[in-house]
Amino acid sequence: MKEGKKLGIFNISTFIFTIINLLVLYFILKWxxxxxxxxxxxxxxxxxxxxxxxxxxxxxxxHNLKAKYEEILKNADNEGKAIIEKAQKAAEDKANKIIENANKEAENIIEKAKEEAMLEKIKAMHDLRTEISQLVIDAASRVLEKKLPVADEDLINEVIEEARASWHK
Structure with missing residues (x-):
């Protein structure tokens, strides 16, 4: 039985020694x-x-940079649209101004043509009067040269009628 006691004591002392070793090992490992x-x-x-x-x-x-760049792109798009609208308006204004100038020039040309036509008409009337005057003078000269009797008044009236007809044309 002594052996049994020794075994029990040995086991208890071994157990205690093992626990102490484990605790020391734990603290060493922990440290x-x-x-x-x-x-x-x-x-x-x-x-x-x-x-x-x-x-x-x-x-x-x-995310903030993305929002900032999207805003910049939106502003750039809006600015691009504004530039395009401005250019279109300028082009329309220029086209209207060109059309207006062309209309004024056309009116000036028409006015000049009317003036030239009037001058031509006045010149033609002047030429016609000169020609009629010449015809009348010619007729009077014939009458005076021939000293026609009053019976040949028909010839004088005919010359005067020719002069009137050419005057009215």
């Missing part, structure tokens, strides 16, 4: 291994959090 591993994991966690925060911040910044 040497757990603290650095825990510190490494905390650093890694902080680094990941920092990276996530940086990614969120950059995503927000990218």
């Amino acid at each position: 040497l291994l757990f603290k650095p591993v825990t510190q490494f994991l905390e650093n890694r966690e902080n680094k990941i959090k920092s990276s996530l925060e940086e990614a969120n911040r950059e995503r927000q910044e990218a």
Whole structure:
């Protein structure tokens, strides 16, 4: 039975010694291994959090830049439309001015043509009067040269009628 006691005591002392060894090993490992591993994991966690925060911040910044560029593009589109409208209005104004000038020039040409026609008519009337005067003078000369009797008045009337007819044309 002494052996049994020894076994029980040995087992208890071995058990206590094992527990003490485990506790010492735990504290040594905690001090040497757990603290650095825990510190490494905390650093890694902080680094990941920092990276996530940086990614969120950059995503927000990218979203803001996108909105800003969309606004710039919208403004550029509006400015482009305004420039096109301005150019179209300027082209229309220029076309209207060209048409107006062409109409004025056409009116001037028509007016000049009317004036020239009037001058031609006046000249023709003047020429006609000169010619009639010449005919009348010729007729009077014939009458005087021949000293026609009153019976030949028909010849004089005929010459005068010719003069009137050419006067009215």
